[in-house]
Amino acid sequence: MNWYLEVLKKYVVFSGRARRKEHWMFLLVNIIAVIVVVTVDLAIGTFPLLYPIYFLAVLLPHLGVIVRRLHDTGRSGWFILFGLIPLVGCIILIVFLATEGEQRQNAYGPNPKSVTAY
Structure with a gap:
């Protein structure tokens, strides 16, 4: 649950890096x-009411964590557009998201595994 709340705290943060665990737990x-x-x-009989509200509420945090996850693998956030390619695009994006992040600092920031919480 903490991973979910951490992503929501970074509501529209598209910079930095996110661990695999952060993305997949979210x-x-x-x-x-x-x-x-x-x-x-x-x-309660209001089917098309609550779901779209929830979807819109978590859309930006979800996009943000995906972009930060791509940054962790050394890729630009624009690689998220691979998801728009029919059939194979989603598979490619899942592979990118499941790939282990770079161990060292990259252009997007330090390794999130080595950053300690105070």
Whole structure:
């Protein structure tokens, strides 16, 4: 849950780097939250109401963590556009997101694994 909240705290931060764990834990909690929101939306009979609101609320943080994750692998945030290519684009993007980040500091900042919290 902390990973999810950390991403939300960096609401529109597209600079820096994000660990694999940060991205994938955010995605996992987000999927669970979507299931809960859709279930509640269906239960109260307002289906197309709550889900779009939640989707728009987490759209920018999700894009931000994807861009920071791409930065961790040494790629530009523009590589997110690979997701727009039918069929293979999403697979390529998933491979990029699952790739281990660069161990040393790159053009986007220091290695997030080596940064210690105070």
